[in-house]
Amino acid sequence: MKPTDTADPGYFHKVVDCQWACPAHTPVPEYIRLIAQGRNTDAYMVNWVSNVFPGVLGRTCDRPCEPACRRGRVEQNNRAQPEPVAICRLKRVAADHKGEVRSRMPAIAPRNGKRVACVGAGPASLTVARDLAPLGYEVTIFDGEAKAGGFIRSQIPRFRLPEAVIDEETGYVLDMGVEFKSGQRVQSMRGLLDQGYDAIFVGCGAPRGRDLDLPGRREAAAHVHIGIDWLASVSFGHITSSAKRVIVLGGGNTAMDCCRSARRLGSTDVKVIVRSGFAEMKASPWEKEDALHEGIPILNFHVPKAFVHENGKLTGMRFDVVEAVYDGNGKRTLVSTGEPEVFVECDAVLIAVGQENAFPWIERDVGIAFDKWGLPVLQGSTFQSTLARVFFGGDAAYGPKNIITAVAHGHEAAVSIDRFVHAQDVRVRPTPTTNLMSTKMGIHEWTYHNDVSPDTRFRVPWADAEVALASIRVEVEMGFDAATAFKEASRCLNCDVQTVFNRQACIECDACADVCPMDCITFTHNGEEAELRTRLKAPARNLTQALYVSAPLKTGRVMVKDEDVCLHCGLCAERCPTGAWDMQKFQLTTVQAGPYSRAAQSIPSTLEVA
Numbered sequence: 324m325k326p327t328d329t330a331d332p333g334y335f336h337k338v339v340d341c342q343w344a345c346p347a348h349t350p351v352p353e354y355i356r357l358i359a360q361g362r363n364t365d366a367y368m369v370n371w372v373s374n375v376f377p378g379v380l381g382r383t384c385d386r387p388c389e390p391a392c393r394r395g396r397v398e399q400n401n402r403a404q405p406e407p408v409a410i411c412r413l414k415r416v417a418a419d420h421k422g423e424v425r426s427r428m429p430a431i432a433p434r435n436g437k438r439v440a441c442v443g444a445g446p447a448s449l450t451v452a453r454d455l456a457p458l459g460y461e462v463t464i465f466d467g468e469a470k471a472g473g474f475i476r477s478q479i480p481r482f483r484l485p486e487a488v489i490d491e492e493t494g495y496v497l498d499m500g501v502e503f504k505s506g507q508r509v510q511s512m513r514g515l516l517d518q519g520y521d522a523i524f525v526g527c528g529a530p531r532g533r534d535l536d537l538p539g540r541r542e543a544a545a546h547v548h549i550g551i552d553w554l555a556s557v558s559f560g561h562i563t564s565s566a567k568r569v570i571v572l573g574g575g576n577t578a579m580d581c582c583r584s585a586r587r588l589g590s591t592d593v594k595v596i597v598r599s600g601f602a603e604m605k606a607s608p609w610e611k612e613d614a615l616h617e618g619i620p621i622l623n624f625h626v627p628k629a630f631v632h633e634n635g636k637l638t639g640m641r642f643d644v645v646e647a648v649y650d651g652n653g654k655r656t657l658v659s660t661g662e663p664e665v666f667v668e669c670d671a672v673l674i675a676v677g678q679e680n681a682f683p684w685i686e687r688d689v690g691i692a693f694d695k696w697g698l699p700v701l702q703g704s705t706f707q708s709t710l711a712r713v714f715f716g717g718d719a720a721y722g723p724k725n726i727i728t729a730v731a732h733g734h735e736a737a738v739s740i741d742r743f744v745h746a747q748d749v750r751v752r753p754t755p756t757t758n759l760m761s762t763k764m765g766i767h768e769w770t771y772h773n774d775v776s777p778d779t780r781f782r783v784p785w786a787d788a789e790v791a792l793a794s795i796r797v798e799v800e801m802g803f804d805a806a807t808a809f810k811e812a813s814r815c816l817n818c819d820v821q822t823v824f825n826r827q828a829c830i831e832c833d834a835c836a837d838v839c840p841m842d843c844i845t846f847t848h849n850g851e852e853a854e855l856r857t858r859l860k861a862p863a864r865n866l867t868q869a870l871y872v873s874a875p876l877k878t879g880r881v882m883v884k885d886e887d888v889c890l891h892c893g894l895c896a897e898r899c900p901t902g903a904w905d906m907q908k909f910q911l912t913t914v915q916a917g918p919y920s921r922a923a924q925s926i927p928s929t930l931e932v933a
Contacts (some may be wrong), residue, residue: 324852324881326874329823333589334758335909338886339819342389343412348678348733348755348867348913349373351388352819356771358416359812361805366417368427373913375450375496375730376475378488380798381415383479384540385576386723392814396865397841397888408779408814414802415809418488424495431500435459437744440520442509443527445473446726447717449496450733451524451733454916455740456499461876463520464501464774468838471497473727474528474718476578477555481796512685512713522712522740524697526733527717531681535572535674541629543672546637547630550675551579557584559793568592568672570640572627573675574604579611581673582619587795593622594667596640598657600647613799617792626657630672639668678723695801698722705749716741741916753914753923759907764822765899769906771820773893776813818892819909824882826873828903831880834902835895843889843920849881 324877328334337343341351350369350863370377389395392407410630437460439446442713444466452462453475469491470476473483497503509515515523532549534540540547546566550573565588571581574597576762582593595614597604600625601919614621623643632638643663645657680697687693692700699708699715706714718724739749762770784801785791791799801813836844849855861883863870871884896904910921914920 324849324855325840325871326870326881327872329871332519332755332911334869335757335759335819335821336755336911338821339909339911340382340391340393341408341680341818342390342911344387345374346387347373347734348395348500348632348726348731348911349388349817350387350911352815352817353592353910354417355408355410355413355812355815356609356817358413359809359811359815361773363417363420363422364422364427367421367424367776369803370414370417371424371495371731373734374727376416376439376446376492376726377414377650377889378492379475379484380726381411381418382484382488383475384411384414384727386411389556393818393888394814397816397890406842409780409783409803409811411536412783412803413812416803416805420805420808425498426678428495429457429497430459430817432459432808434461434537436459437521437523438519438742439524439740440515440518441524441526442515443473443717443719444468444493444503444529445503445526445717445729446471446475447719447729447736448524448526449493451526451716451737452501453496453499454734454737456501456509457743457918462501463504464497465504465507465509467506467516469505471503471505472528474551478551478580480554480557480580480587480797482587482791482794483580483582485796485798508684511571511744511858512689512691516689516713520712520905521744522714524736525715525719526717526729527682527719529678529680531679532577532674533677533679535627535676537627537629539632541633543630543632543637545635546632546670546672547672550577550673551678553673554584557588558652562588562709564588565590568669569594569673570667570669571595571673571675573597573677574606574608574674575600575677576606576676577612578673578675579606581675583617584795585673586617586619587697587792592669593619594669595619596625596627596667597621598624598626598645600624603647617788624657624894626659626664631666637670639666640672640863641666641724652844663771678718680722680846682719686811694720694871703734703750704752704933705739706732707739707743708747712743730822734913736918737916742921745921747921751923753920755914756912758910758912759821759823762906762908763896769820769893771817771908772813773820773879773906774789775816775890775892776810778810778814779805781786797873807876816876820891820893820906821909822871822884822891822893822895823870823905823907824873824884825903825905826876826882829873829882830901830903831876831878832900834900837893838898840892840894841890843885845883845885845894846880847877847883848879861885861886861888863887 354366395407398405656837717729873882
């Protein structure tokens with residue numbers, strides 16, 4: 324194998340698994356260390372730079388960082404249920420316990436004469452505004468609702484996300500001089516183009532819920548509701564009660580929000596019914612757990628066949644019981660078991676089987692192309708449409724995803740818009756800046772706490788069930804207190820503090836290999852990667868994580884380190900008699916709109932939106 328190029332900004336970034344997995348590349352270990360030090364305001368601002376909505380995401384994020392967390396991997400042989408650090412809930416700690424932050428928001432530059440319109444006031448548009456307004460852009464956001472937030476406000480129930488948190492964090496963006504035209508839904512792209520904006524960003528989400536065209540649907544229409552529309556009506560107070568017996572169709576997070584909301588609005592018999600198996604449901608594992616915890620059963624492998632009614636009054640639904648059959652290529656087909664159809668009684672049905680993009684307001688002759696699925700044709704990761712000054716992001720770009728992905732889209736689109744209005748090629752993306760800094764203070768002392776905590780994951784306390792289920796606006800999760808936050812933060816392995824090897828100083832005493840608790844380090848002769856992996860002290864089976872390979876040492880051997888299960892404990896650096904190993908903190912600064920992003924000429928970015 325060739326020696327590892329540790330100067331590549333992507334190499335050590337990928338070792339920080341949580342940050343690598345985050346679409347917005349939030350520096351997770353950095354803000355967790357700050358929380359452990361009681362510096363919650365600093366931790367909040369570290370979050371805010373990248374993910375813009377720490378308080379919102381600390382309660383509602385889909386947490387792509389947590390399945391990637393190294394803690395879950397290194398515990399897998401020692402615990403029945405190894406669990407990652409509670410990264411998401413620690414983010415909330417920073418938001419809940421922070422001090423005053425308005426004075427730490429970016430200064431606003433004088434107007435630069437450029438005007439940008441954002442369609443929709445969801446997380447993608449607000450991120451574009453957050454990045455461009457401080458640069459002097461005149462940003463105008465159009466939205467049909469009275470307040471900003473998009474689906475954050477309309478589709479996430481208040482028992483998961485209090486409205487005050489939404490108001491606060493959308494307010495930080497709007498207070499940057501952004502003009503928010505509430506109650507003004509854009510009806511015509513041509514009309515918007517005629518207003519002379521230098522660029523337009525479309526971040527209107529995927530606002531149309533999918534329906535089911537089954538027998539009885541039209542006749543029972545008064546008792547059958549599209550899930551996202553129903554949640555919006557609940558959020559805005561138009562619906563304040565629910566039928567006694569409710570069926571929720573669908574296995575995603577929207578379905579989980581629907582069933583838990585119905586439970587709080589008076590429904591005593593709520594069932595979630597899905598076509599797939601329980602494990603294949605799209606809902607986040609914790610969302611399913613929360614529904615089950617509240618006594619809501621989930622029936623799987625039931626395919627809806629018809630709405631049953633009596634003169635338009637819904638009485639129930641009929642389902643075919645199916646099983647999953649896989650062919651030789653692993654493709655799944657749902658096949659009827661041949662059992663009699665199942666009848667489930669209900670008074671109302673909430674359909675939460677997916678969402679679709681809808682752009683009836685974009686005339687098809689203005690120059691914006693759409694694909695066969697109705698999605699805009701975009702130029703790679705620039706988010707530029709076939710009409711050069713129109714950009715898309717969030718669910719409006721590639722279909723329904725999640726908040727953190729929408730934020731990541733907003734950052735990238737803002738870079739594109741900034742380059743576009745300055746007559747630069749939007750396809751050219753600068754590399755992020757990186758830095759390695761030694762954390763050494765003495766032979767056995769580091770600037771970070773490197774002891775590995777033996778604690779299991781701490782649970783977030785919940786409000787009492789009687790109180791939580793009695794109101795749609797009582798927040799269920801109460802968040803960590805300061806003491807528990809410290810203990811949970813101590814579980815972080817500080818993956819951004821990298822083990823950096825200096826082969827010139829190595830005397831090949833093998834002391835580092837001997838002391839390593841995970842057998843990560845091997846001194847051996849070089850070879851092809853597949854064969855070399857079999858000769859390491861502990862076989863490196865995770866092919867998605869790179870091997871750290873040195874250039875030849877004095878004996879001709881090479882140092883090979885498996886980055887996959889390293890604890891970043893620093894024992895190798897403490898044991899090394901020559902200082903060949905050092906623990907160096909890796910810092911990644913992602914590219915945002917501004918002078919640096921405009922300085923790039925021909926260097927493509929090495930980072931992609933996850």
